[in-house]
Amino acid sequence: MTDKTPTSGGLTLPSKQLMSCGDITCELLVDPIPRPAPEPIKVTIKPKLSRVVLVDHLKPNSMAILKLTQTILRERGIEVDDQILVKEDASRPMPAAMLDSLSREGGLVLCGISD
């Protein structure tokens, strides 16, 4: 039997409905875990454009790291937007308008960076 107990903060889910089969009858086990439907976020692995957009989320040192990132990437000849966008609250999901706008970005979006 494979132990699927997560070891790095992840939740591993069963691939099929769990049943209990005793001496007399089988009983359904009710799945306690809600699932997203449809998939919550579509991620494009390879950007269409060779450009980087940086998003700060106001955690300690995040802006300093992103500014350094901007400098290093430009030194390596990669186009980086001048404006570093700001997500106002690191603990909350990205506002829908911002997510919608960034989902249409052809370049690479780099966000959630801090120490």
Place this chain on the structure above:
Amino acid sequence: MAYETLQDIENCMNNGWSDGLPVIPPYGSLVDEMLSAMGWQASDVIGEIPDQNIIIRAEKAAATAVMAGCKTEYGPLLKSLSLALLDPKFNISGVEVTTGGAAVLVIVSGPIVEQLGFEHGANALGANNRANATVGRFAQMMRYFCGSGGGVLVSHGTVGHPGRLSFCIAEHPTTEWEPYHTQHGLPATASAVSIMSAEGPNSCNNHYGETGASILDTIGDCMNHYGQTAWYYRSGGFVVVIPPDHMALVKAQFSREQAAQYIYAHARRQTDDLTNVGRIAKQPIPYAEVEEHSMRSPLKSIDQLSFIECGGEGGRFSAVIPRWVGSQQVVCRPIE
């Protein structure tokens, strides 16, 4: 216990239906009984996490309650608790995934404490009692099962704390000040469940203080150590736990409002020291509201401080529980 039941427990644990401890298998017949006790139908929508495209139906909460070991008589409490956990103000996914390693702190107050047999005396913050342990566990399992977006999100808690397995405190049914929930707008006669995301408790020991002020100074100093997460933006808050021996001194000198005002006024640190040690950025953002060369409170406003009366007699300890800075609101609901 039939061997098949042990197999079912192993089956749950091997398929991610667990918080790391053995669970009661969520047999349909048990879940139906819990649904009835909670006053819901299986398909009732009890919450939504729009950013994860997740709708949560009542059967998920009922199954989780069974798995945590809750009794069906806890049903009305669990109904209020479920709605609180899924209130958008609580930000359940943020609590689950934060590097801050926060847990759900559940506070039960009012007549329900005695009705359901919660421990509110000895070891009140970690009682070996079924009601405390299973209700607290239920809240953490809901955080884990729902907050993780159905397995999409991964927790990034850096160190976390043991409360992520269970963290439920019950207040004394008879209190020196008004019950806990009156600090969040409910009448004193109500039974209530309140939740907030929180770090682990810090113990405050003072056996020789002879005044209420000396106890509050000790508590304030505990809120003031360099390591408190609050220093950056002060957006969390604190729950102060006062057991009877310390309360006897504090109540003789302060009302609850006066105690909060005293701590707010006195529990402060020099911003220059905080900057030098790295607890405030050298160039802080405006939201941090840093005033150079001034004394800084770990609270942005006094209403971020609340008090709960619980714990045993015969020991001169209090405790401070820092709330996680990213979930800024306490959600408090009556138990019908």
